[in-house]
Amino acid sequence: MASSHLLSTHDLSREDITSILDDAAAILPSHASLRQIDPVLAGRNIVLAFLEPSTRTRLSFETAAQRLGASTIVFHATGSSVEKGETLRESLRTIEAMGFDALVLRHGQNGVHRDVAQWSSMSVINAGEGTVQHPTQALLDASTLREHFGAIDGRKVAIVGDLRHSRVARSTADVLQKCGAQIGYCAPDELVPTDAQFAEMQRLDSIHDCCEWADAVYLLRIQRERLAADVTINDAEYRSRYAMTVDLARAHRELVVLHPGPVNIGMELDGEILDDPMCLIHRQVTHGVAVRMAVLQRLLHS
Ligand code: NCD
Numbered sequence: 001m002a003s004s005h006l007l008s009t010h011d012l013s014r015e016d017i018t019s020i021l022d023d024a025a026a027i028l029p030s031h032a033s034l035r036q037i038d039p040v041l042a043g044r045n046i047v048l049a050f051l052e053p054s055t056r057t058r059l060s061f062e063t064a065a066q067r068l069g070a071s072t073i074v075f076h077a078t079g080s081s082v083e084k085g086e087t088l089r090e091s092l093r094t095i096e097a098m099g100f101d102a103l104v105l106r107h108g109q110n111g112v113h114r115d116v117a118q119w120s121s122m123s124v125i126n127a128g129e130g131t132v133q134h135p136t137q138a139l140l141d142a143s144t145l146r147e148h149f150g151a152i153d154g155r156k157v158a159i160v161g162d163l164r165h166s167r168v169a170r171s172t173a174d175v176l177q178k179c180g181a182q183i184g185y186c187a188p189d190e191l192v193p194t195d196a197q198f199a200e201m202q203r204l205d206s207i208h209d210c211c212e213w214a215d216a217v218y219l220l221r222i223q224r225e226r227l228a229a230d231v232t233i234n235d236a237e238y239r240s241r242y243a244m245t246v247d248l249a250r251a252h253r254e255l256v257v258l259h260p261g262p263v264n265i266g267m268e269l270d271g272e273i274l275d276d277p278m279c280l281i282h283r284q285v286t287h288g289v290a291v292r293m294a295v296l297q298r299l300l301h302s
Contacts, residue, residue, distance in 0.1 A: 004299055005117045005124045009135045009174040017175055021143050023294035024287065028147075031067060031290050039069025040301045047095050049075040050106040050127065051088070056261050056285060057127050057137070061104045064292035070300070088112070089119075096122055102300055123299050131165050131226065136295060137260050138171035140288040142179055144280050145216060147287070148256055153180030158210035160242055161220030161268055162191045163198070165227070168260045169220060170197060186210050186242065190231045191222070206241045211252040216280075219244055219259045219268045235267065246270045249278060256280050 003011065012020075030037060046065045050058050058074065065072045075095060092103065102123040105113055110130035117124040128134045146152050157176055163169040163185055173183045174197070185193075186204040204210050210217050222233055239245075244257055249270070257269070257279045265271040273279050 006135055006295055007113050007117055007126050008133050009138050009171045014178045017178055020139055020294050021146055024143050024290040027293050028290045037067045042069035044070040044300050045100045046070050046072045046102045047075055047100045048104045051077045052106050052108045054106055060288040061292050064289050064296055068293055096120055132167050132170055134167040134171045136292055137168050138175035140284055140291040141172045142175050143287040143291050144284045156182045156214045157216045157218055158184040158204055158214035159218045160186045160207055160210055162222045163187050163193045164191045165223040166220050184213055216256045221264045221268055244269045246272050249273050
């Protein structure tokens with residue numbers, strides 16, 4: 001990761017990924033016990049611009065930055081000049097002129113992050129890009145799985161749900177494959193991704209097949225806000241074929257379950273599973289802070 005930006009998992013080699021996960025693993029114990037962390041980013045200013053809804057990713061980046069001693073501000077598009085017709089470029093140039101070192105950006109349009117990185121002097125860190133990229137989510141998923149299994153190599157991960165609209169599926173599959181995992185996917189026809197990335201991967205027919213095949217089942221919510229107007233999902237049919245139910249979980253105690261959040265309880269996952277040791281969803285959140293600390297340190301500590 002020679003660049004000062006983190007734009008895409010496609011820019012990361014297996015060595016880059018391993019080295020970020022090693023840094024996160026070293027940070028994890030002290031971060032998780034909330035012990036004082038070395039304020040290596042003291043004096044650095046980071047702006048978090050989330051132009052799409054976010055709870056955990058924004059809080060996670062903010063926590064990570066503050067634990068390293070950096071100062072943060074959050075830029076909200078609502079209530080800002082964007083609502084008065086200002087372009088994103090002008091808003092970001094205004095922020096840049098105030099002296100920020102890094103921009104953590106979430107935006108709904110594919111390609112915006114790379115474009116901003118070309119003209120901005122700030123380090124651009126992708127916190128979610130349309131349907132294509134969410135690199136720190138992919139790294140935290142890999143970090144969580146590596147901790148659980150000891151190694152990712154040779155593990156089978158089944159991604160289930162709305163892969164078509166999912167930047168998480170695309171980036172997490174890329175990172176896990178680079179780490180040697182085998183990826184299978186499972187979705188109704190309307191939610192199957194059509195891009196080349198998935199063409200060679202195994203398509204599984206139902207969550208039951210996923211539970212037989214995989215070591216880890218990675219659930220995704222249906223991104224209703226991105227569904228085409230002519231696509232309707234029958235919730236009961238969806239649940240019968242794609243949801244992780246308590247019964248299924250009980251029958252497959254050897255599995256682990258992941259989800260990037262937000263979870264739609266009672267749709268893709270039964271709520272009781274959240275409290276089960278087989279569920280790594282809250283562990284993913286903990287890894288999220290450590291991985292983002294590792295990334296921020298790497299990009300901004302000189
Ligand atoms: C995801 C996202 O926004 O890409 N959530 C997250 O960042 N943890 C997935 C989603 O919105 O379903």
